[in-house]
Amino acid sequence: MKFAMRASDIVRNYANILYLMTGITAGCLLGFAFGNRVESFKFVGDIFLNLLFTAIIPLVFFTIASTIANLQSGTRLGKLFGIVAAVFLTTVILSAAVMMLVMLAFPIAQDATLRNMAMQAALDNPIAASATASTTNLAQILTVNDFSELMARKNMLALILFSLLVGFATLRAGEKGKAFVGFLNAANEVMKQLLSLIMKIAPLGLGAYFAYQVGVFGPQLIGVYVQPLALYYLSCAAYFAIFFSLYAYFAAGKLGVNIFWKNNLTPALTAIGTCSSIATIPANLLAAEKMQVPAHISNIVIPLGAPLHKDGSSMSSIIKLAVLFAMFGKDFSAPEMLFAIFGITVLVSIVAGGIPNGGYIGEVFAITAFGFPMEQALPVAMVIGTLVDPIATLLNANGDLIASMMVTRIAEGKHWLSLRLSSQQ
Template sequence: MEKMFWLKVIIGMVSGVVIGLILSPDTFGLIDKDTAYAIAPWIALIGNIFLELIKMIVIPLVMSSIIIGITSAGDTSTLKDLGLRIAPYFIFTTVVAVAIGMSVSFILQPGLSVSSEVMRSLPPAVEVAKSTEATFSTLPDMIVKLIPVNSAKAELEGNILFFVILAIFMGVALLNMKSKDSQPLLQLFSSLQAFSMTIVGWTMKLAPYAVFGLLCSITIKVGMDAILSMVFYIATVILGLLALLCFYFIVIYVTSGISPWHMLSMIKEVQLMAFSTSSSAAVMPLSIETAETKLKVPPSISKFVIPLGATVNMDGTALYQVCAAIFLTQLFGVDLSVNELLILSITTVGASIGAPSTPGVGIVILATILQNIGVPVEGIALILGVDRILDMCRTTINVTGDLTASLVMTRLVGQRELESKPVPDN
């Protein structure tokens, strides 16, 4: 990475928001709505190209990283030790995130602050319902679909979790094979990872310009009116995310002795990229590099925990979803029983893990479930209107959670033990 990369990203962010507000028809009105909406896609072009390039390379990068991470553990006992700790840790932090989201939502009650004018501006329920069709699936169905069966279909649907599970199977199998049989495949995956990282390196040179284009386009379309009308809801979610960030800092300090300010100084580039792109996958290579070079996490942990976490460790998303769900119930005066709250919590954990990576899909799944307990579907429009803004915030927390998990696993599994094992040359 170039020096002062983080500064270039900040300049792109600030200039994108400022120019977006100037061009937004709902803010200053310097240009009409049709012209502004016609300009927005061209401004976002380089940003969309950046995201598509990352999507193009993310599957080979994730698979090669996880396979190398697993095989670099050296034996199945170390891998079992890591796996038995990372799974409950991910579940624990997700439960904490859901608890924080529920707490801030019930204390601040953002659903009671929405004005009647905003409620009258909601689109018809039929119009919104079209975007939620065929998105709901039960939790057992989601679990069954985790089994890697059809790789072509998974790639078309952008289901990275499928390839994570497939890579885990392959890594464990290679670890149990004879060296002469596994070595050709290990060398292939090492070359594949080096190839993927080369493409990522080229793509990251576009990042500051991509950040400018994406934020400018979003600001043109959203404007200040939509943000101001939902400011209390936005503040509630952000407050919950900040509380979750503080929880991470406490965990890091207790397990690794790293102060919050020192931690922020080491991971600021990762957080800026996550905030700008709203994509954990886009930031994953930078997360791995930061974990290994700045946080001193062994490659055998970073190359396993971070790709896995980028897919299943979505604490920020879980917190956001439960805040959005409770916001909808408050908005329409729906009282939830204890059992319904429990079901909502379990569903939130499942949705944050199994939902596709498309922005907004997770909350649409939850909103579809909430219809069964009396929440009108048109309320989804309010959430989707500011979803991209909050998506940027929750993605920042998601990648921070992955880096936190890598530090915790380094402490729990034992850094010296892992570093003493041979790591394939990649």
């Protein structure tokens, strides 16, 4: 009975993913069965994508602005927050670097299917395709000269910068800005609910899209996803086993490695079972207590890390970009691209935090930043994101737990764990 209840809980937690994959699978089968005749269903996918694109701009603005506006200042916590930020950033960069090295060693082949998909994207959206080839300076990327231009998806970086400035300006306004903070929070909640409503038709919309893609490009389309998914799962498994052990060793030596893996099973299974970093917070806090992490550290690191610290998402961002670079004939290994890819990866992991289905918003940001045609690139990125979600959540959520140990080591010294265990005895 307990097993049945647990199985039903897992099914319920994965319901959105199961619905989405059911829609995509049904669409692929229709494409196989009816070929080019399914082209008449493409409008259903276009409706879904258009609704998603329309919601993105206000959602990103209100999410970022309200988050900054609600920050609390305090001198006593300043040093601790600095350590937390450094640990979060370091592990995100390291995870992205691991995935980058894997993709450089095993590059995604630019096969005929990917080239044909890119050519079709150019025909479907010549404006976006021409924008990809154009060059712009830094001022044009980060700013616009008219407020109305912030509403365009092509100016996503400018929108994010403006949202950050609005948030900080609200923070500086203090008591006089309290009413505006309330407006930002209310609008942010409304936009989250709007995104949730739109995502309810995602199985139908993406199903229609893939029916069209399979009908046009044939069965070989499925093979496009096999290599990147295999590389991602193997890389994440290796990163989880090797790097998390190294992080635990840094935190407290061999004793840290033993105590981390001894108490890690429940949070790990919770992360996989719920596919949610937020839902894993209680299990992480309980495990941190058993690992002797001080409460004043774990109570900050773990809740803060759930929306902001995402090793798995940083690795999935790399794999998505690698596929899109191959799809549109760009050189993923070009030296000038490395800093841009790393920067986008860090920003995407932050943008995606705290938003239901927020990974899709991060994908839009990455696609826009590199000038890929949105209508063709987003569904591909969304499918990859859905397929890698379980192990990405494992790394995201468990990364918060191991980060709490690392923060404790920096804040309280390398002998913190042995001292706490000896004091208990």
